[in-house]
Amino acid sequence: MQPCVCTLLLALAMNAGCVRHGATHTEDRKMPFVRIAELEIDLSQLQAFTTIVKEEMSDSIRLEPGVWAIYAVAERDNPSKLRFFEIYADEAAYNAHRESAHFRKYVAATQSMIKSRKLIDTVPLQLSAKQ
């Protein structure tokens, strides 16, 4: 497999400056919506789960304008514990994502693989990235 260096464009609409967003800003409707999810996967099904969730992530980024980033990592010391950091244009975009065909397909295909799921509501303080 050849190395691939690619450039991903992450468009973040924020009110309080290009790399700042105050948590107490009054125009919360224009804040990006950030969702954190922590999943523990049945170790015997981890490879199958990973294949399915990667496809779902790629579909979401490709098909949904309001899905700006979905990052998935495993805990190094416990590869069956996965953490997702997801950035949406706003909460409506997140809700639309949950109703999408590819998300529903992922949920149906993986529900027996997930031992536990924790969803964490957040308020962005600052989302800084290379310009």
Next chain:
Amino acid sequence: MQPCVCTLLLALAMNAGCVRHGATHTEDRKMPFVRIAELEIDLSQLQAFTTIVKEEMSDSIRLEPGVWAIYAVAERDNPSKLRFFEIYADEAAYNAHRESAHFRKYVAATQSMIKSRKLIDTVPLQLSAKQ
């Protein structure tokens, strides 16, 4: 304050495709390095901490080529619990960041504000973002 829509360019060098990276890939040296940190801040010092850490994040992105993104959010139901999702070019870039003057300044200025700190080592599964 006027709304600002800005475009942040997140350059992710990955081996396994533009929006894919297999956790079991053999060329781990070329994987981005992702660090998750969970901090609980003394509530009475939260505003001061937030001001300092935002400046440190902005400095890191501006000054360090290997710091690609630092995202900071608060738990909605407990604003003194902060979560950081950080993407570096590689582990060497992360270690260099920890030695930087702005990071050391941040540590010195905030050590009395932090009630607890948990750092989580990770292996990226896939980092998907808008192109």
